[in-house]
Amino acid sequence: MKDHYKSYRSTKFILLATIIALFFCNAVALANTSNRNSRVNTYFDKKYGFSFSIPAYLKITPSSDESYYNCKAVTPDARKKYAANKGYIFTMEISKLTLDSTLSIYGYDKRANGDYYFNTPTDDSLKANKISGNGWTGLQEVHVCRGESIVKSNGDVISELLDGCENIYLSNGKITIKIYTDGVKLDDKLYSGILKSLRF
Secondary structure, three states: OHHHHHHHHHHHHHHHHHHHHHHHHHHHHHHHHHHHHHOEEEEEEOOOOEEEEEEOOEEEEEOOOOOOEEEEEOOHHHHHHOHHHOOEEEEEEEEOOOHHHHHHHOOEEEOOOOOEEEOOOOOOOEEOEEEEEOOEEEEEEEEEEEEEEEEOOOOOEEEEEEEEEEEEEEEOOOOEEEEEOOOOOOOHHHHHHHHHHOEO
């Protein structure tokens, strides 16, 4: 009877220790995931001398001729999160032009009151939002746009309309950065993080 009681107490102790260990391991794993997801990297553009922060699970890489830059998801979790974007979060182009000159090139009309309007495939008078930050001004707008062509099983080709094509222009008066998406607008945390951390 005494041996049975000792065995029972020993089993209870081992079971309790296992539960505590599992709880601790899960807590550490969750903390590590949270820390990983909250880490940021600073993107610094040596050519144009500006910087901003992006989450550590994203990476900005230039095209071969450095005429544009792609921001892509680089971790499995992030690629899964941004599956609708096919891993591409945004594309960035940079010009040594003022904001007005850049907007004129991209088809924005400046009205007498200083507001800018953009002609989209479905709306010819979309007003852009004025934005500003530490030493810069800019515009942001989201419009419906044509996405990728889809080939149906019968061979017909259709164009899918996407409602999250976003254009963001950020300028210090000498350099203008254009950030744009192709169908899925930036999530609020990424968008506000870029704007708050941008330095020319």
